[in-house]
Amino acid sequence: MRTVLSNTARYVGIVIGAFVLALPLLFMVSGSLKSATEINTFPPKLLPTTPVWQNFADAWNYLTGGVIANSFVFAIGIVGLQLIISLPAAFALAKIPFKWTGVIMASLVIPMFIPGNLTLIPLFIVTFQLGWLNSFAGLIIPMAAQCAFAILLFRQFFVSLPGGLIEAARIDGASWLRVLWSIALPLSRPALATFCSVSFLTAWNMYIWPQIVAPDPAHRVINVALAPLAGGENSLISPSVGLAGAVIAMVPVLIVFIVFQKWYIKGVAGTGLE
Amino acid sequence: MTTSTTPAVDVTTGRPEKTAPSAGRRSKRVDAITATAFVTPALIGFILFVIIPALGGLALSFFQWDLFSPPQFVGLDNIVRLFTDPDMWHALGVTALFVIMGVIPTVVLGFLLAVLVNTKLPGISVLRVFYFAPMIASAAVASVIWAALYDPRFGLVNQALSWVGINGPAWLSDTTWARPALVIMMIWGALPIVIILYLGGLQRVSDDIYAAASLDGAGAWRQLWSMTWPNVWPTTLLVTVLQAVGFVSGSFEVSLIMTNGGPLGTTQSLALYAYKVAFSDRDIGYASALSLFQLVLLGAIVLLVRLLVRIRKAYS
Numbered sequence: 147m148r149t150v151l152s153n154t155a156r157y158v159g160i161v162i163g164a165f166v167l168a169l170p171l172l173f174m175v176s177g178s179l180k181s182a183t184e185i186n187t188f189p190p191k192l193l194p195t196t197p198v199w200q201n202f203a204d205a206w207n208y209l210t211g212g213v214i215a216n217s218f219v220f221a222i223g224i225v226g227l228q229l230i231i232s233l234p235a236a237f238a239l240a241k242i243p244f245k246w247t248g249v250i251m252a253s254l255v256i257p258m259f260i261p262g263n264l265t266l267i268p269l270f271i272v273t274f275q276l277g278w279l280n281s282f283a284g285l286i287i288p289m290a291a292q293c294a295f296a297i298l299l300f301r302q303f304f305v306s307l308p309g310g311l312i313e314a315a316r317i318d319g320a321s322w323l324r325v326l327w328s329i330a331l332p333l334s335r336p337a338l339a340t341f342c343s344v345s346f347l348t349a350w351n352m353y354i355w356p357q358i359v360a361p362d363p364a365h366r367v368i369n370v371a372l373a374p375l376a377g378g379e380n381s382l383i384s385p386s387v388g389l390a391g392a393v394i395a396m397v398p399v400l401i402v403f404i405v406f407q408k409w410y411i412k413g414v415a416g417t418g419l420e
Numbered sequence: 421m422t423t424s425t426t427p428a429v430d431v432t433t434g435r436p437e438k439t440a441p442s443a444g445r446r447s448k449r450v451d452a453i454t455a456t457a458f459v460t461p462a463l464i465g466f467i468l469f470v471i472i473p474a475l476g477g478l479a480l481s482f483f484q485w486d487l488f489s490p491p492q493f494v495g496l497d498n499i500v501r502l503f504t505d506p507d508m509w510h511a512l513g514v515t516a517l518f519v520i521m522g523v524i525p526t527v528v529l530g531f532l533l534a535v536l537v538n539t540k541l542p543g544i545s546v547l548r549v550f551y552f553a554p555m556i557a558s559a560a561v562a563s564v565i566w567a568a569l570y571d572p573r574f575g576l577v578n579q580a581l582s583w584v585g586i587n588g589p590a591w592l593s594d595t596t597w598a599r600p601a602l603v604i605m606m607i608w609g610a611l612p613i614v615i616i617l618y619l620g621g622l623q624r625v626s627d628d629i630y631a632a633a634s635l636d637g638a639g640a641w642r643q644l645w646s647m648t649w650p651n652v653w654p655t656t657l658l659v660t661v662l663q664a665v666g667f668v669s670g671s672f673e674v675s676l677i678m679t680n681g682g683p684l685g686t687t688q689s690l691a692l693y694a695y696k697v698a699f700s701d702r703d704i705g706y707a708s709a710l711s712l713f714q715l716v717l718l719g720a721i722v723l724l725v726r727l728l729v730r731i732r733k734a735y736s
Contacts, residue, residue: 153541156536156539156541157541159536160536160537160539160541160544160547161547163533163536163537163551164547164550164551165550167533167550167551167553167554167608167611167612168550168553168554170554170557170562170565170566170569170608171553171554171557171565173565173568173569173576174561174564174565177568185568185574186573186574186579189579189583190576190579230461231461231462231465232462234457234458234459234461234462235458235459235461235462235463237458238454238455238458238459239459242451242454242455242458243448243451243455244451244452244455244456245452246455246459247455250459250463253466253471254466257470257471257474259722260474260715261665261668261669261718262669263669263670263672263673263691264477264669264691264711264714264715264718265470265473265474265477265711266695266711267477267480267694267695267698267704267707267708267711268472268473268474268476268477268480268708269469269473270698271473271476271480271487271704272468272469272472272473272476274487287465287469288469290465291465291466291468291469291470292469292470293462293465293466294466294470297462321454322451322454322458323454347556350558351556351557351558351559351561352558353558353559353560353673353677354672354673354676354695358699368560369558369559369560369561370560372560372561372564373559373560373563373564373677375564375567376560376563376564376566376567376677376678385567385568385571385574388564388567388568389564389565389568391564392557392560392561392564392565395558395560395561396556396557396558396561399556399558400556403552403553403556404549407549407552411552411616414555414613414616415616415617415620
């Protein structure tokens, strides 16, 4: 009887906590479908009386399909490029006997602890000197090069692969590239799921880098386009349209988060546990 | 690059038993060549976009540069200016306030919420998603949501306050309330990762000690503070350091989007000040010195925490 009671109390606590933490997001979803007057009525209605789908049409017109396409190019470009450069490097550091392994590992780990915002200015200058401002190269390549997390994650996974399997393949005459592609990669699905989900979410949600490197309309990404709606300077745009834009910006990451939740949480938990 | 070296591997390792010693040496060379080819693309990127910016930022602190005319060596001028710049001291104070107001509630709330959801009750995995959800909102998305919530006349926050008879402030343009408003929003965004890390820490605490404590008649609240809290101490340290770094550097995007450092500089942290010096004043040298100073401060915080740990260990 006592445990039933305490379990009920706990459930109530958990549900209240969930509601409070999710409240701003619930407000976003319900507000995005309310009319400009209804969003401001108090006490707020949980659901809009009549959903105003026009908000989404207006938000789409403001953000534009091109900006959303840019975001996909940007995020998928970073994930893809990081995979291409990190997987072979991680594999070599884990499985190929090589005298520089220790040095490379140490030099990768140390700068990981420097917050990205502190190297923002010099990173911008390198990109500027390369003539990459307002280009996808400038948006993607400098961010994809921040691949220490990817290399460490994949290396940790490759190290745990049974050595006998790889040795047998090598004796059978398989090249290292073949071992990586046909043996290591198919076994690495959990690590790939973790990396791809974390990297995609991080890239999609980036604001400051695309804002300084590629602010021109042709390369603008969704968070750069959305941010001005928070400053109050666009008073012509109703808050419901802004919230509809926020929903549009969140849909891709929400899908990735829900599908990859297990692996994503492992990944973000791992970043703090060195 | 990698494909051209791989056929050689097949040939050399194809007949290992005939010429075993030389094949061993050759395969060693093949290993070295392949490993070099595998790590080179990542290393080029790493050197160009991690090492050079890090060292370049350090070097630029000693130059005056506007991005276009040739940089001029000015020695320690930027460092001296740093300590005599009232805007810098103000921004440092704002950064410290962000950290103090933000980190302690984030850690304590994160711990309590993690204890709350650390259960195997049915349906918990679905409910936990709501606890993790704020994590996936970008700075821009969160800013749009919270700007609407904080709207002085129509925002939900002030509507709710007026309902209980309080006349709410104009949050984001109020010199007293803009900073707490941003801190509340940042705590909301930071809680999920703290909860996740504490859940990991809690799962390493053995259940036996609770069984023993229950037999001793310790109440739930007592158990929480005298048993659970000390046992997740390593997680607390990690979370505190991560959040200190997070509030120093993460406050930057939020205040840039929502208040642009205002009103009257009350939300202008060091990172935002450095950003403005770099991109509005185009004073790259001084901005680099500001970034370097922040890095030194963060390093000092980390060392201080490690020192505290050592002292604590020495006394226990």
